[in-house]
Amino acid sequence: MAGEDHVLSYDGVGKEFFGNRVLKNVTFKLGKGKILGLVGENGAGKSTMMKILFGMREISETGGYEGKIYFNGKEINFQNPMDALNAGIGMVHQEFSLIPGFTATENIMLNREITKTSVLSKILGQKLSTLDRPQMQKEAENAINSLDVKISPDMLIAEMPVGHKQFVEIAREIDRSQVQLLVLDEPTAVLTESEAEILLKAMKRLAAKGISIIFISHRLQEVIEVSDQIIVLRDGEIIKDISGGTVSIKEIAEWMVGREVSGRKEKRESAIDHNQDLIMEVENLWVDMPGELVHDVSLKIRRGEILGIGGLAGQGKLGIPNGIMGLFPAGGKVRYDGADLPLNSAKFALDTGLAFVSEDRRGVGLLLDEPIYWNISFSSMQVQQKYLRKVLGGLILWRDEKEMKKAAQEYIRALEIRCTGEKQKVRELSGGNQQKICLAKAFDLNPRILFVSEPTRGIDIGAKSLVLEALKRYNRENNTTIVMISSELEELRAICDRIAIVCEGKIAGILHPSVDAMEFGLLMAGVKAEGKKVNNHA
Structure with missing residues (x-):
């Protein structure tokens, strides 16, 4: 297994967390300059495989792992991620790890800054050397240019659209001179189609230079297109280890979930009466959200419908719910159930029956170091005083943890959240299961309007249908109005009554699914469509 023609080899690797077996006898080899597509449902064990490789603390703190891993023919057992980086292994995580107040150059060159000597440093020591900013910018530009994207090295991360942030993350890793293996975790999840195509081409160029790549993705067509080798993981075991380009999406999906998957998404037949009353009217909304500016949006939302909002990345679709919910500065007019809704107040929005599942589940949606049951019930407890018992005639409010745990158990069953129980910390869950926690948290508020932003981002093919079905069922059983913002057009067409497309911060048009x-x-390209439109007044 330790042959030097292979950059990376896993030999019988296994892992158990608190009695829960998450990896079983994982064995494979990755050649030099090859791209390995790693696929599997959320909770299949992909993240654990990479945490073991990178020496993440939670592995050593929970008893280590079984089996052996070889890198360039030598057995490794890194004690921390810095050991992996120093050995030549880079990783781009699904969640960004950039410093918002730093420029692209400063993030790419972080901890590898280039300095130049001065008179003072020659006398008093290296600590008084100054940054060689022109040379640092040149290095950063070279890394960005290798990806064939146009990003200013002087631009602050906080001012970038989400796609550009992803490219900066990747540029930072490939700039390391000794990088031999690059792990990309869902790198195209936040990219537009054109940006994803650029990245796939860049991956092929890097592989041609001898850099091996592990490409973790739920976009199966991209995996097939770019991978030399594909590994399908299910319940901690390798189900298939095959050559890329020799299989179909349907075959991979069936191996992932262990059952037949229909390749056709059924279109939703709208049951909404076009004369139905309006629950919300948005007029001339503007939102100052970096990378997702909204300039002038007018929209009418019908009571009980599922309204989809789509569009390319950076065009403003994500800004609409963030502005209405008070998370970014906004102006214009929003009427909710016949009354004006004050903007720029998240508390007021929640108090009046609105709820929001943010696209930024880690930054906005979750208490990562708290247990599942706390995450699900926290907002309901704060906003509605749910799960609080009155003691001493109401002088004291006491948490009813028994009811909190009972509710969490019901959501765990309903949404098929893969966990060890309602007491498990949310940080320990996979990205897809964290997303399900965000949904459960919103459902528990019993909102009248639920804004859901990118609900299937980073979720595997099996869990996607479950999440979409959960939204449809919640809409149907509670008559809750749902506004779903997504980059996945086919998913919008599968569950929405109408779909509004945003282009350059405005509604380009509204179409029937x-x-x-x-x-x-x-419409996404800014060209007026000629087909069957569904306008705001229809």
Whole structure:
């Protein structure tokens, strides 16, 4: 297994967390300059495989792992991620690890700054050397240019659209001179189609230079297109280890979930009466959200409908719910159930029956170091005083943890959240299961309008259908109005009554989900579609 023609080898690797077996006898080899596509449902063990490779603390703190790992023919057992980085292994995580107040150059060169000597440093020591900013910028530009993207090295991370942040993350890793293996965890999840295509081409160029890549993704077509080797993981075991380009999406999906997966998404037949009353009217909304500016959005939302909002990354679709919910500065007019809704107040929005599942689940949606049951019930407890018992005639409010845990157990069953129990910390869950926690948290508020932003981002093919079905069922059983913002057009077409497309911070048009996909594409590109429109007044 330790042959030097292979950059990386796993030999019988296994891992158990608190009695829960998450990896079983994982064995494979990755050649030099090859791209390995690693796929599997959330909770299948992909993240644990990478945590073991990188020497993450939670592995050693929970008893280590079984088996052996070889890198360049030598057995490794890194004690921390810095050991892995120094050995030549880089990783781009699904959640960004950039410093918002730093420029692209400063993030790419972080901890590897180039300095130049001065008179003072020659006399008093190296600590008084100054940064060689022109040379640092040159290095950063070279890394960015290798990806064939146009990003200013002087631009602050906080001012970038989400796609550019992802490219900066990748540029930072490939700039390391000794990098031999690069792990990319869902790198295209936040990218537009054109940006994803650029990245896939860049991956092939890096592989041609001898850099091996592990590409973790739920976008199976991209995995097939770019991978030399594909590994399918299910319940901690390798189900298939095959050559890339020799299989179909349907085959991979069935191996992942262990059952037949229909390749056709059923279009939703709208049951909404076009004369139904309006629950919300948005007029001339603007939102100052970096990378997702909203300039002038007017929109009418019908009571009990599922309204989809789509569009390319950076065009403003994410800004709409963030502005209405008071998370970013906003102006214009929003009427909710016939009364004006004050903007720029998240508390007021929640108090009046609105709820929001943010696209930034770690930054906005979750208490990562708290247990599942706390995360699900926290907002309901704060906003509605749910799960609070009155003691001494109401002088004291006491948490009813028994009811909190009972509710969490019901959501765990309903959403099929993979965990050891309601007491498990949310940080320990996979990205897809964290997303399900965010949904459960919103459902527990019993909102009248639920804004859901990118609900399937980073979720595997099996869990996607479950989440979409959960939204449909919640809408149907509670008559809750749902506004779903997504980059996945086919998912919007599968569950929405109408779909609004945002382009350059404005509503380019509203179409029925049955309209040909080409017309949606035209709207996204800023070209007026000629097909069957569904306008705000229909």
